[in-house]
Every structure is written in C-alpha cells, then in structure tokens.
Amino acid sequence: MAEYAKLIDVSKCTGCRGCQLACKQWNSQPAKQTENYGTYQNPPDLQANTWTLIRFQEVEDKGGKVKWLFRKDGCMHCTDAACVKVCPSGALHTTEVGTVALNRELCIGCKECVSACPFNIPRYDRKTDKVYKCDLCLSRIKADLIPACAKACPTGAITFGEKDKMVKKAYARVKELGGDASVYGDKFVGGTHVMYVLDEKPEVYEHLPKNPSVPLSVILWKDILKPLSLLAAGGVIAGSFLHYIIHGPKLPDEESGQETKGGE
Numbered sequence: 001m002a003e004y005a006k007l008i009d010v011s012k013c014t015g016c017r018g019c020q021l022a023c024k025q026w027n028s029q030p031a032k033q034t035e036n037y038g039t040y041q042n043p044p045d046l047q048a049n050t051w052t053l054i055r056f057q058e059v060e061d062k063g064g065k066v067k068w069l070f071r072k073d074g075c076m077h078c079t080d081a082a083c084v085k086v087c088p089s090g091a092l093h094t095t096e097v098g099t100v101a102l103n104r105e106l107c108i109g110c111k112e113c114v115s116a117c118p119f120n121i122p123r124y125d126r127k128t129d130k131v132y133k134c135d136l137c138l139s140r141i142k143a144d145l146i147p148a149c150a151k152a153c154p155t156g157a158i159t160f161g162e163k164d165k166m167v168k169k170a171y172a173r174v175k176e177l178g179g180d181a182s183v184y185g186d187k188f189v190g191g192t193h194v195m196y197v198l199d200e201k202p203e204v205y206e207h208l209p210k211n212p213s214v215p216l217s218v219i220l221w222k223d224i225l226k227p228l229s230l231l232a233a234g235g236v237i238a239g240s241f242l243h244y245i246i247h248g249p250k251l252p253d254e255e256s257g258q259e260t261k262g263g264e
C-alpha cells in the first residue's frame with residue numbers, strides 16, 4: 001500500500017471542534033465532565049478518551065489586535081517513531097501505510113511511550129492500565145474511507161491522501177499564504193504522517209515543539225546499545241557453537257566418570 005498522510009491547514013480551521021467530536025464518535029470514546037477555566041479549549045488537554053483536541057490560543061497580531069489560533073493536536077504518526085522504538089511488547093507499531101497504530105491487547109501499561117514521545121501524545125489510563133492515542137482511523141483507511149476527523153471538517157482544514165501529494169499540497173498552500181506560513185512535519189523524525197500548514201511561525205503555537213527529535217536516551221539504547229548487546233550475546237552463542245564443532249560434545253571419562261571434552 002502507498003504511504004498516506006493527513007494535512008491540517010490551521011489557516012482554514014474555525015475551531016468548531018467537529019473533528020474532535022467525530023473522533024470520539026468513531027472510536028466510541030465517551031465525553032468527560034470538565035470545568036470552565038477561562039478558555040473555549042475543552043477538555044483542557046488530550047486525555048485517554050480524547051485522542052484529538054483543538055487547542056485554542058489568543059495572540060496579538062501585527063496591528064495589536066487579538067487573534068485566535070486554533071490547532072488540532074494529536075499523534076503525528078512519525079516515521080522514526082520514538083514510541084515504537086521503546087514499546088517492549090510490540091503494541092505500538094508502524095502500519096503498512098506508514099502510520100503508527102496501537103494494539104491495545106498487547107499494551108502492558110509500562111508508559112515508556114509516554115516519556116519517549118517528543119510531542120507528548122500518548123495518555124495512560126490507570127483504570128485499564130493501558131495507553132491510548134489516535135491511530136489515524138486505520139480501520140477506515142483499510143476500508144478505503146478517510147479518517148473521521150477529515151470527513152467531519154466543514155472547512156476543508158483537514159485533508160487526507162497519498163503522502164507525496166499531501167506534501168506538494170502543503171507547500172503550494174504555504175506559497176499562497178506567504179508571510180510567516182510554513183509546512184511543519186516533513187523535515188523531522190523521518191517525516192510525520194500528520195503535517196501542518198501553519199500561518200504563524202512554529203514557535204508561536206503552544207505545545208508544538210520547534211525541533212522535535214527522538215530522545216537521545218532512546219537512540220542510545222535502541223540504535224546503539226541494544227544491537228551491541230545482541231551482537232555480544234550472538235558472539236557468545238556463536239563461540240559456543242564453534243567450540244562444539246571443533247572439540248565435539250563433552251563425554252564422560254570412562255575411568256573417573258567425570259565429563260571430558262570430546263576427542264580429548
């Protein structure tokens with residue numbers, strides 16, 4: 001299957017939260033009672049039962065007027081996914097379309113992915129002892145349907161398609177917008193399968209890392225130390241095998257009854 005990606009054009013988002021609701025409906029996630037703490041953003045953050053969230057932010061524009069920024073937050077579906085690297089049970093895995101899915105049956109609730117994710121996405125639920133996050137509607141993609149959020153968006157802010165086409169579309173839109181507009185997502189962690197067209201500089205958006213990367217501790221363990229330790233373990237096994245081939249099996253010494261090396 002081809003690689004697929006979702007493009008979120010924040011300049012077209014009106015903050016209606018249709019995508020947030022569609023995500024809950026499709027994934028049968030119940031709403032949770034929340035409190036108003038002075039913002040339209042609701043719930044206050046991503047939760048085990050809220051896998052996508054419209055972040056509301058007030059900024060001052062160049063003319064000194066207040067401007068709303070809306071950004072749909074959720075899993076970025078990284079190519080070089082820190083969560084997949086650290087997951088010891090194989091619950092988090094890269095799919096055939098390049099997205100990152102979660103097999104909850106396999107999740108052991110160790111929370112390694114929670115600390116490793118550079119975007120602070122997975123949420124742990126103590127009641128079920130499992131982790132939750134968006135899977136980019138994998139079941140819908142497999143059924144030739146677009147993700148529920150993209151289907152629900154009334155303004156065309158969320159689009160979905162083959163990744164190379166989405167990248168081209170993003171750059172064309174940035175050219176059209178001009179100013180501080182930029183594409184976010186195609187240049188780090190191997191390229192993400194959720195990308196943004198931002199109309200402000202990335203650092204203006206809250207909770208959006210400017211240069212996200214796989215944590216050094218994860219790279220050291222998974223890409224360097226673990227392969228080395230496997231190599232060392234393999235060396236011991238290979239050495240024992242070689243010894244067996246050269247010297248043969250241990251045989252009991254006929255006189256003493258003790259084991260001797262074969263052929264000695």
Ligand code: SF4
Pocket residue numbers: 074075076077078081082083084100116117118119120121122133
């Ligand atoms: S954003 Fe976080 S949870 Fe999503 S694929 Fe990347 S590392 Fe994993």
Ligand code: SF4
Pocket residue numbers: 012013014015016017018019020054070072152153154155156157158
């Ligand atoms: S459905 Fe579209 S317009 Fe509405 S909040 Fe989501 S991204 Fe924004």
